Amino acid sequence: MDHNFVDAARKLSAEYRDLNGSTFEILEEPPSALEFARIVHISRPVVIKGVDVPAMKLWDNDYLIKKMGDRLISIAVTPNGCADAITRAPDNRLYFVEPATDRMTMHELLSTLENRRKSSKRSKEIHYLQSQNGNLFSPNESCGEFEPLKYDVPEEIPWCSDALGQKPDAVNIWIGDEGSRTSLHSDPYENIYTVIRGTKHFLLIPPTDSWCLQERLYPHATYKRNSLSGRLEIIPSAGEGSQVRWSSITDPCQRGALPREVVPTHIALQAGETLYLPVGWWHYVWQSDLTIALNWWYDAELRGMSWVLLNFLRNPTSTILPVNTDT
Amino acid sequence: MDHNFVDAARKLSAEYRDLNGSTFEILEEPPSALEFARIVHISRPVVIKGVDVPAMKLWDNDYLIKKMGDRLISIAVTPNGCADAITRAPDNRLYFVEPATDRMTMHELLSTLENRRKSSKRSKEIHYLQSQNGNLFSPNESCGEFEPLKYDVPEEIPWCSDALGQKPDAVNIWIGDEGSRTSLHSDPYENIYTVIRGTKHFLLIPPTDSWCLQERLYPHATYKRNSLSGRLEIIPSAGEGSQVRWSSITDPCQRGALPREVVPTHIALQAGETLYLPVGWWHYVWQSDLTIALNWWYDAELRGMSWVLLNFLRNPTSTILPVNTDT
Numbered sequence: 001m002d003h004n005f006v007d008a009a010r011k012l013s014a015e016y017r018d019l020n021g022s023t024f025e026i027l028e029e030p031p032s033a034l035e036f037a038r039i040v041h042i043s044r045p046v047v048i049k050g051v052d053v054p055a056m057k058l059w060d061n062d063y064l065i066k067k068m069g070d071r072l073i074s075i076a077v078t079p080n081g082c083a084d085a086i087t088r089a090p091d092n093r094l095y096f097v098e099p100a101t102d103r104m105t106m107h108e109l110l111s112t113l114e115n116r117r118k119s120s121k122r123s124k125e126i127h128y129l130q131s132q133n134g135n136l137f138s139p140n141e142s143c144g145e146f147e148p149l150k151y152d153v154p155e156e157i158p159w160c161s162d163a164l165g166q167k168p169d170a171v172n173i174w175i176g177d178e179g180s181r182t183s184l185h186s187d188p189y190e191n192i193y194t195v196i197r198g199t200k201h202f203l204l205i206p207p208t209d210s211w212c213l214q215e216r217l218y219p220h221a222t223y224k225r226n227s228l229s230g231r232l233e234i235i236p237s238a239g240e241g242s243q244v245r246w247s248s249i250t251d252p253c254q255r256g257a258l259p260r261e262v263v264p265t266h267i268a269l270q271a272g273e274t275l276y277l278p279v280g281w282w283h284y285v286w287q288s289d290l291t292i293a294l295n296w297w298y299d300a301e302l303r304g305m306s307w308v309l310l311n312f313l314r315n316p317t318s319t320i321l322p323v324n325t326d327t
Numbered sequence: 328m329d330h331n332f333v334d335a336a337r338k339l340s341a342e343y344r345d346l347n348g349s350t351f352e353i354l355e356e357p358p359s360a361l362e363f364a365r366i367v368h369i370s371r372p373v374v375i376k377g378v379d380v381p382a383m384k385l386w387d388n389d390y391l392i393k394k395m396g397d398r399l400i401s402i403a404v405t406p407n408g409c410a411d412a413i414t415r416a417p418d419n420r421l422y423f424v425e426p427a428t429d430r431m432t433m434h435e436l437l438s439t440l441e442n443r444r445k446s447s448k449r450s451k452e453i454h455y456l457q458s459q460n461g462n463l464f465s466p467n468e469s470c471g472e473f474e475p476l477k478y479d480v481p482e483e484i485p486w487c488s489d490a491l492g493q494k495p496d497a498v499n500i501w502i503g504d505e506g507s508r509t510s511l512h513s514d515p516y517e518n519i520y521t522v523i524r525g526t527k528h529f530l531l532i533p534p535t536d537s538w539c540l541q542e543r544l545y546p547h548a549t550y551k552r553n554s555l556s557g558r559l560e561i562i563p564s565a566g567e568g569s570q571v572r573w574s575s576i577t578d579p580c581q582r583g584a585l586p587r588e589v590v591p592t593h594i595a596l597q598a599g600e601t602l603y604l605p606v607g608w609w610h611y612v613w614q615s616d617l618t619i620a621l622n623w624w625y626d627a628e629l630r631g632m633s634w635v636l637l638n639f640l641r642n643p644t645s646t647i648l649p650v651n652t653d654t
Binding site: 003004005006007008011012015016019020033034037038040041042043044162163164165206207208301302303304305306307308309311312316 | 330331332333334335338339342343346347360361364365367368369370371489490491492533534535628629630631632633634635636638639643
């Protein structure tokens, strides 16, 4: 039995696709806890309609601006719309680059997004509210930046909490437009994702394809604003230790970017719709309009085989190779 | 990424054990459907007390003999207690050997088991009621050999049916003693196993160890009774096509029989106790007394990753090697 892991994994990917296809189920109404427990066990993406979130009826611009008032909120800003993404720096090396953070009011954020979208000059900086730190609810934070909005958002999704036997680990609000996209990655969470306004696009790839998504170790960097020029610059983080494991596939929508065997699923999630995005599924995400969304993250189940198999498929030998070794 | 599959799988086995240990949970009462759905997702063996089966209060020898009367039932018989097991034949080749079948009344079966156990001559043939074809209930059979007993057995386990969203595929009765054992194998079923009388022993190994359980292709054979001598003989099946894939580990309880990395779980299931034996778990089973048991088999979930991963771990390259190639 001295078989090659890649040969075996390629066969696994093919069998998974043969058995499951690349389609997704649509539920016309939210499942019961028991129905959702069965869905979690199957661990495939499902679009769910009719999830009751008060924000859907309330969150027009006027309401958001009035409720949030003069509070400053943290907004990711990049020159190209790629926050938390692999980017080539002026030194010609590739880095995992985190966004700079601008502090502004809700009014300023919505105006900035609107102005950039109206303007013909599309070279401007891209803003994206994506703090994803449990900015609405989190067990560790007493109160986030969006405290005035939290009364419009359920603290948990009851059928999901009951199915998983736990409360969410974080609830987040996301505001962005077609200028920004989220690079291909997977999370250690079961994810319930609801669109409030606009359209969110998900390109989804099952964990059985993890082995061919070219994860490498990238040095860490952050966009910082140069105090003289005002421009955003990539500043590598100090220390050799700050390496980030990330997929090398920067734009999976580009023709030929994905390995031949991968057949992604595209879901265009409309306002009022909710996506169950199972733990370990790879996702590349963008908006086709000004889009406001919410998500509830629940910790992954660590007991049993699922968790160790997700890691096994990503990283069969604990040796993720660094990039930039020949530059 | 030209890693060796075995190195990767060895790491997976170790991580599974680090995270899950080799212990099992005991529930003092049956779970709700929702609780059991969570258990199925974790897919680890659980002992459940208090499952209500009328047979537990009814099935002494007198009752069974009276109810079954003169009906003939099919009983597996072997010279050594190893039905459906890898056995070396007089031609010195290894075969997967199915038992002969004797037809007898319940009275004869219980007397046969009792007499052999009382007798000092332990070389006698071993009988085991193990027809496992849905002998109590099955969606395809209108009525099995044990029809008079079926009123004492629930046709389904409600919390299991609800959790899995389906009815059992088969319900079986098992009667045997310490003379017989069931060789190491795994089933494509979720299994609910209840002991009515006696003690059933399970040696359990998780599917993450499948890759090292030495499955090979064995030629098929059957014990048949020689019409002259009356003795049981191994008769190879006709045709080269009749190959059976089976673990080469004939007695996993023997010191050194299991690969070093495998840490099995031993569960001695007492009368009144029920085992949830998850799909794909390897089990070697024996009795320490005259033991009567029931089981409910539910079809495995084929959607999602579990099923393809179970196959992947058993057989990463579709090439299970035949035995006997050098004899």
